[in-house]
Amino acid sequence: METAEIRQFQMYINGEWTPSESGETFNVVSPATGEILAKLPKGGPEDVKKAVESAVAAQEIIARMPNAKRTELATKVAEAIRANVSDFARDLTLEHGKPIRESIGEVADSAPNVLWQAEDLKRLEAPVLRSYTKPDMMFVMQREPLGTVAVITPWNFPWVMPAEFVVQAMLAGNSVVFKPASTTPISAVHLMECVDQAGVPKGVINLITGPGNTAGMALIEHPMIDGICFTGDTATGEVISKRAGLKKMSLELGGLGPLIIMDDANIEKAVEDIVYGCYTTSGQCCCANERIFVHEKIHRQIVDQLTSRVRELKLGDPLKEDTDMGPMNNEPTVAKVEENVHDAIDKGAKLVAGGRRAQGFPTKLYYPPTVVDNVTPHMQFNYIETFGPVAPIFEFSNLDQAINMANEPRYGLSMAIHTANLKTAFYAAQRLKAGQVNINESVYFWDYHHPWGGFRRSGYGRVAGKWTLESFTELKTININIGRSEFQAGG
Ligand code: NAD
DSSP states (O other), X not given: OOOOOOEEOOEEETTEEEOOTTOOEEEEEOTTTXXXXXXXXXXXXXXXXXXXXXXXXXXXXXHHSOHHHXXXXXXXXXXXXXXXXXXXXXHHHXXXXXXXXHHHHHHHHHHHHHHHHHHHHHTOOOOEEEOSSOTTEEEEEEEEEOSEEEXXXXXXXXXXXXXXXXXXXXXXXXXXXXXXXXXXXXXXXXHHHHHHHXXXXXXXXXXXXXXXXXXXXXXXXXXXXXXXEEESOHHHHHHHHHHSTTOEEEEEOOOOOEEEEOTTSOHHHHHHHHHHHHHGGGGOSTTSOOEEEEEGGGHHHHHHHHHHHHXXXXXXXXXXXXXXXXXXXXXXXXXXXXXXXXXXXXXXXXXXXXXXXXXXXXXXXXXXXXXXXXXXXXXXXXXXXXXXSEEEEEEESSHHHHHHHHHTTOEESEEEEEOSOHHHHHHHHHHSOXXXXXXXXXXXXXXXXXXXXXXXXXXXXXXXXXXXXXXXEEEEEEEEEOOGGGSOTTO
């Protein structure tokens, strides 16, 4: 692997590339090579204050801008992304660790994500109602921007997560302060380059880099922030929801994605969906397949076929085209995977494949695709999000038992069932408590335009499609007395 040069990036405040007030920086270290890739400003409360003040000052500009002009700006951002997919994807792989194939897909996917809501804005509707009690009154509803919003994103999808929110908040008429995760901020800087190139007015979109517990928290608590769109860990979401006060919020949090495989399921398709759901992005996805519930009659077949399929997966240099899995992103995440695997083995589970850090790589973050069998509900896999490349296999004998196990930890982002029987599938879909239930599809699935969000500990609020614009706006009702009673009927 080639040696990367150390680059210096800045924050983006009021349309200017800006260092931190303190002059402090932090390093971004590649999980793939262990080398320092870049230095970024370690933003603190003073920088957050500056960014929020710029955003507040610019909010009227974007709120008054015609939708046609906002759509044009979003289109230019998408064009700038499209023009740089391969360079941005290379940086994404180096700072994140995901294979280059996935990075190219993720960056390329960011453009249509932005464009989706640019289209939705053209058709955003609000109803008109007539009064029930007073015939002269008519109610005209309209959607108004929240004001100035904070967008805080995690490291697992450094392009797609911001591309689902940052430009969309602007499309809805808000000004934005965006804070990305500190292990993957280079992608966020590239998104700001696209925003800058598109000609978004100064102050409408700002970037702050720095630690979550200082820069992130200062943003959450700033009194001039009207709305928060947070994506990240459930524990962080809980802290934020306590500290944010009355600000409008959408919280996109963790998942424990269960897949239920019935004895009439197509085994080959189920195994492919496990592989996709557990090992894409090394399992570091909110809708990853975290738990696999297999009917006792097909348990052995699933484990055997999965184990031989896992042997074909190639762990290695993420910049190589034929690599299936690169390193994981950071040490705490690998340590959590190790903890869940050790806990299960200590409590009697059986390690079938992988299960310890791979040797002979430039960093200690390379963890192989792992299969753990005979997992039971009292093991950590069942209640602590693993967020790594592990397929924990549980066995069940009837559907109700599987549904109860799936629901038990009270996380509800994405769930799935495989069966040939439509009634069984619908019975499960009605009883599984999650924002989405996939039938004969991997747990790991999303699209641009169906409502996305969690039940219970997976958060609240819905995004994607028109729901993103709804979550960045508030409904206002304008009540008009039309004086109709002054006219004679039929006159
Ligand atoms: P995290 O909660 O540690 O960090 C997320 C972001 O919050 C980062 O930018 C971080 O700097 C910031 N942050 C941390 N503490 C903060 C605080 N006290 N105040 C304000 N900001 C703070 O999460 P992570 O490890 O980056 O991401 C992984 C998690 O995100 C997983 O649980 C995953 O399931 C979840 N996720 C959910 C979705 C979804 O759509 N539901 C999508 C992607 C990831």
